[in-house]
Every structure is written in structure tokens, then in C-alpha cells.
Amino acid sequence: MRITFSPLLRMAITLGLCLGLGEARADIYVIANANIADEQISKQQIADLYLGRTRTSPAGDYITLLDQSDSQPVRERFFRQMTNMSLPQVNAYWARLTFTGRQAPPQTKSNDLMVIQAVSRTPGSIGYVGSVPSDAQVRVILHLHE
Amino acid sequence: MRKSLLLFLAFLVCADVTQAEDLTLSGFGTLGYSHDNRDRIGFMRNTTQPVDEGSNSSLLSDSTLGVQLNYKPNQQFEAVIQAVARDKKNVSVGNSFEWAFVAWHPNDAIDLRAGRMGVDMFLIADYRNVGFAQPWVRPPTEFYGWIPLFSINGVDAAYNFHVGDTRWRIKTQFGNSATDIPLDANNTFRFKANDARNISVLAEQGAWQFKAGYSVFTAGSNPDTLTPIKSGLANIAAGAPIAAIRREASSLNNDLWLSGSTIRYINVGAAYDDGTWLMQSELAHITSESRLSPSGNAAYATLGRRFNSLTPYVSLARFKPSQDATQAVNNWSVLGATAVSAQTAAVAAFNNFRIDQSTVTLGMRWDINSRVALKTQWDRSHIGSRGYGLWQVNNLVDGNNSQHVDLLSVSLDFVF
Numbered sequence: 001m002r003i004t005f006s007p008l009l010r011m012a013i014t015l016g017l018c019l020g021l022g023e024a025r026a027d028i029y030v031i032a033n034a035n036i037a038d039e040q041i042s043k044q045q046i047a048d049l050y051l052g053r054t055r056t057s058p059a060g061d062y063i064t065l066l067d068q069s070d071s072q073p074v075r076e077r078f079f080r081q082m083t084n085m086s087l088p089q090v091n092a093y094w095a096r097l098t099f100t101g102r103q104a105p106p107q108t109k110s111n112d113l114m115v116i117q118a119v120s121r122t123p124g125s126i127g128y129v130g131s132v133p134s135d136a137q138v139r140v141i142l143h144l145h146e
Numbered sequence: 147m148r149k150s151l152l153l154f155l156a157f158l159v160c161a162d163v164t165q166a167e168d169l170t171l172s173g174f175g176t177l178g179y180s181h182d183n184r185d186r187i188g189f190m191r192n193t194t195q196p197v198d199e200g201s202n203s204s205l206l207s208d209s210t211l212g213v214q215l216n217y218k219p220n221q222q223f224e225a226v227i228q229a230v231a232r233d234k235k236n237v238s239v240g241n242s243f244e245w246a247f248v249a250w251h252p253n254d255a256i257d258l259r260a261g262r263m264g265v266d267m268f269l270i271a272d273y274r275n276v277g278f279a280q281p282w283v284r285p286p287t288e289f290y291g292w293i294p295l296f297s298i299n300g301v302d303a304a305y306n307f308h309v310g311d312t313r314w315r316i317k318t319q320f321g322n323s324a325t326d327i328p329l330d331a332n333n334t335f336r337f338k339a340n341d342a343r344n345i346s347v348l349a350e351q352g353a354w355q356f357k358a359g360y361s362v363f364t365a366g367s368n369p370d371t372l373t374p375i376k377s378g379l380a381n382i383a384a385g386a387p388i389a390a391i392r393r394e395a396s397s398l399n400n401d402l403w404l405s406g407s408t409i410r411y412i413n414v415g416a417a418y419d420d421g422t423w424l425m426q427s428e429l430a431h432i433t434s435e436s437r438l439s440p441s442g443n444a445a446y447a448t449l450g451r452r453f454n455s456l457t458p459y460v461s462l463a464r465f466k467p468s469q470d471a472t473q474a475v476n477n478w479s480v481l482g483a484t485a486v487s488a489q490t491a492a493v494a495a496f497n498n499f500r501i502d503q504s505t506v507t508l509g510m511r512w513d514i515n516s517r518v519a520l521k522t523q524w525d526r527s528h529i530g531s532r533g534y535g536l537w538q539v540n541n542l543v544d545g546n547n548s549q550h551v552d553l554l555s556v557s558l559d560f561v562f
Contacts, residue, residue, distance in 0.1 A: 054254055086421075088519065099275075099276045099279070100266070101226050102257070104170055105172060
């Protein structure tokens with residue numbers, strides 16, 4: 001039996017797929033270089049890292065943090081989910097850490113692809129992206145659903 | 147030498163822009179404007195600012211530009227330099243580098259630093275220049291305007307640990323500091339703080355932050371302007387024909403010194419920020435062996451609430467002096483004009499540094515975007531008689547009156 005779709009139905013399916021994809025994009029993937037010992041890191045531990053409260057993973061590895069630029073919507077969603085802070089609050093918080101010399105700010109990458117590339121080639125690094133990473137050197141250590 | 151330094155700095159900046167991942171360039175700034183409604187006194191944000199009592203408004207008092215370079219070759223070592231341009235009497239390349247230090251983090255719990263660093267006193271002394279990180283246009287002057295230390299040349303150590311979900315940080319600093327404080331239009335006093343030591347304990351839990359600290363240092367210099375006054379007083383104390391005047395001159399002369407005196411601060415503070423409400427309050431007890439440095443109790447409390455990008459706030463602040471104002475006791479005119487001017491100058495010198503004031507503040511912060519905020523603020527200060535230590539004023543003419551001053555300020559704060 002051959003199934004045929006009317007053009008209208010095809011449009012609806014396409015639209016549905018796009019919406020579905022859009023929903024998938026609303027997820028956030030916290031990714032780590034494959035050399036990091038921890039299989040999973042809890043939301044609280046990731047929040048502590050991104051608020052400069054710790055420099056190491058639960059297994060004791062020094063972590064190199066990667067951040068995204070303010071222009072990427074994923075940054076606002078990430079910090080809202082992790083810390084319940086708005087971007088101005090996050091930036092004011094980090095200004096205190098940076099300009100008191102307590103912590104250097106994380107390296108900022110301008111999009112998901114660059115975060116994945118950097119995590120892939122930097123041992124001990126952690127980043128976050130809004131799309132499913134497909135890089136053998138990169139592991140998802142925390143998956144946040146919105 | 148200077149050329150190679152410039153080339154080196156240019157190299158650092160270029161290296162950062164192009165590729166180097168271990169260098170981070172960041173910065174902060176404020177474009178501020180303030181206007182007071184009194185013709186004969188001038189506003190200053192802190193005591194390092196140039197004396198200009200005649201002006202009502204200033205674009206300089208709150209304006210700041212800071213640039214910081216972090217070099218982090220690995221996870222355990224870090225080098226940081228921070229250059230800040232702000233309104234102060236003496237500007238040089240040396241004092242513009244407010245910080246230049248190396249840090250060593252041997253493990254996650256310990257931070258060790260050496261070089262020139264921010265003074266970690268009270269809740270926010272080490273980021274008092276960074277407007278974007280604060281709710282107000284400027285930190286309350288009753289609490290932060292008189293601190294004579296900005297950066298410290300020395301070492302510090304911090305120990306971080308947690309008990310349950312409370313994070314603790316114990317930190318101590320040791321070093322020396324020097325700050326240029328203008329006395330009048332022509333004279334500047336290099337205030338030296340020797341053997342400055344401070345210890346602080348910080349506890350953070352959820353939305354709360356508590357900090358307690360103790361600081362002590364020895365003043366290491368006297369203002370040059372004291373020398374002629376003191377020799378005049380010494381002559382009168384030795385040779386005046388009236389015993390009461392000899393006693394007064396001797397007493398003024400004995401008290402008129404700063405170098406070698408010990409100055410101590412004890413402070414506690416609390417801050418709360420749950421994302422919607424924010425609260426911050428501090429208390430400090432200041433003691434000084436010398437009457438040429440303020441002593442008393444300082445306090446402020448701030449409450450704010452965020453409505454999306456708008457944060458209205460209200461604040462109260464007070465500095466209550468523990469020393470009485472100095473007044474002339476006897477009439478020295480029988481000894482001639484020179485004697486009278488020595489007496490007047492000595493009395494003014496004591497009262498110049500005395501602070502007696504309170505302020506009510508209403509303000510609004512508007513976060514224009516994630517890195518730029520516009521603030522506007524109205525302060526009404528009540529200044530007590532002979533308590534103008536936080537204002538630019540001709541103490542001989544106007545220092546005896548108590549009065550209200552209204553100050554309107556607007557600032558644009560940013561980080562990059």
C-alpha cells in the first residue's frame with residue numbers, strides 16, 4: 001500500500017518536525033572533554049563551577065570552563081536554569097569575582113560549534129551548548145530539559 | 147625601557163585579540179554626573195579627590211575606567227594587572243596600576259597572592275570602583291568615602307571550605323599602602339599605612355552573605371603642612387606670658403601628629419539577594435590614636451527590589467564621630483596675628499578630618515542590557531557642625547555650620 005500525503009499534510013508534518021526540533025533546541029547539554037573522570041556531574045556542582053565557587057570537578061580534576069557570549073540565547077537560559085539569575089545579575093556577579101582578582105572569567109566562545117571544538121581539544125574542559133553534540137572527544141555530563 | 151614596556155603591553159593586547167587562550171582582557175567603567183545644591187561646598191566620592199569646593203557639579207567624581215589583564219598559563223598560576231583611571235589629585239603610571247599580582251592556587255581550598263592587590267576590607271572595598279557590580283551610583287560615602295587604603299603592596303592568603311551548604315572563606319592580608327590625599331588646592335598629603343594587617347571571615351549560604359573583619363595599620367607619615375604650625379605652637383607653649391595659653395598651645399601641639407599612630411577597624415556586614423529582593427547592611431567601629439584621622443561608628447542599610455530590568459532602592463547611612471570637635475579655648479590675639487593664625491590652623495587641622503553626617507538615598511537602577519546599567523540617585527545629607535571630613539569645604543569659613551545638602555547623580559555603568 002502506498003501512502004500519499006497531501007501538500008497541506010506535508011506542510012503540517014514539516015512544521016511539526018520543526019517545532020519538535022525547536023523543542024530539542026530548548027534543551028541544554030553540559031559537555032565535558034572525554035578525559036574527565038566523572039561520568040555525570042550534578043546540576044549543583046555545575047552551578048558551583050559556573051559561579052566560581054569551586055575550580056575542580058567532584059573527582060578532583062581542575063576544570064577549564066567555557067562560556068558563551070551574551071548574544072547567544074543559550075547563555076541566558078543556562079544561567080536562569082542553573083542559578084535563577086538574569087544575565088545582568090550574572091555579569092555583575094562575575095564582575096565582583098574578576099575585578100577583585102579572585103577568579104579569571106571563563107573563556108567565552110561565540111557559538112555552540114566553537115564551544116564543542118574547544119571542549120573537544122582541551123583536556124579538563126567543560127562547556128554548555130543548546131544542540132546535541134556529535135563529537136567523539138566530547139561527552140554529555142548533564143542534560144537539562146526545559 | 148619605557149618603549150619596551152609599551153611594546154610588551156601592545157604585544158599582550160594583540161596576543162589576546164588574536165588567539166591566546168591563557169590571556170583574558172576585561173574591563174569596567176562608569177560615566178557619572180553629580181550636582182549638589184550648595185555653592186560653598188563640593189561633593190567628593192572619596193578623600194583622594196582634588197579639592198574644588200566652589201563647583202556644584204562634576205563629570206569626574208564618579209567617572210572611572212578600568213582595564214584588567216589576566217594571564218593564566220595553567221590552573222594553578224595566575225598573573226593579574228588592573229589599571230584604573232579615576233578622579234584623583236595625583237595621577238601617575240605607577241598609581242594607575244592599582245593591581246599587579248601573581249596568584250597561586252595549590253589546591254581548590256587555598257589562594258595565595260603576592261604583589262599589589264585590592265584591600266579586602268568590609269564587604270565591597272576591593273570592588274568599590276566597579277559601579278556595575280553595585281546597586282548604587284557609588285558606595286555610601288559614610289562607609290567607603292574615608293577609607294585611606296585602596297591597594298596594598300604585600301601578600302594575602304585565603305582558605306575556602308564548606309560545612310553543609312554554607313561556604314566559608316577566611317582571608318588575611320599583610321602589607322603597606324600609600325594614598326595621596328589633597329589637603330587644599332596646593333597641598334597634598336601622601337598617607338602611608340605601614341604594617342597593614344586584616345583578617346576577614348566570609349560565610350555564604352543561599353541568598354545570604356555574612357562577613358566580619360578586623361583591620362589594623364600604623365600611619366607612617368605626617369602632612370608637611372603640620373611642620374610650620376607645630377613650630378609656631380611650640381614657640382607659644384615655651385614663651386607665651388599667659389599660662390592658660392601656654393597649656394593650650396602645648397596640648398594642641400602634642401595632639402597634632404599622625405605618624406606612628408595606630409588605626410583600627412572592626413566591621414560586620416550582611417547581604418541578601420534572592421534575585422527579587424536585595425538587602426545590604428554594614429557596621430564599622432573605627433578607632434584612631436591620632437585626632438587627625440577619623441574615629442567613630444559608621445553604618446548603612448540598603449533595600450532594593452527588582453522589577454524586571456528596574457531596581458528601585460532606598461538607603462540610609464550614618465557616620466557618628468567619637469571625638470568632639472576641637473574649639474579654640476583662649477583668645478590668643480594678645481600675642482599677635484601670627485599666634486592667632488597658628489591656633490586657627492591647628493583647630494582647623496583637627497576638624498578637617500572629623501566626619502559627622504547622615505544621608506538618606508533614593509535611587510533607581512535600570513539594566514539597559516546585560517552589560518550596561520543606567521542609575522539615577524538622590525541623596526540628602528545632613529552634615530553636622532565641624533563634621534565636613536567627607537566634603538570639600540573651606541573649614542575656616544563654613545565648617546562651623548550644620549546644613550543639609552542635596553546631591554543628584556546619574557551614572558552609566560558598564561563591564562566588558
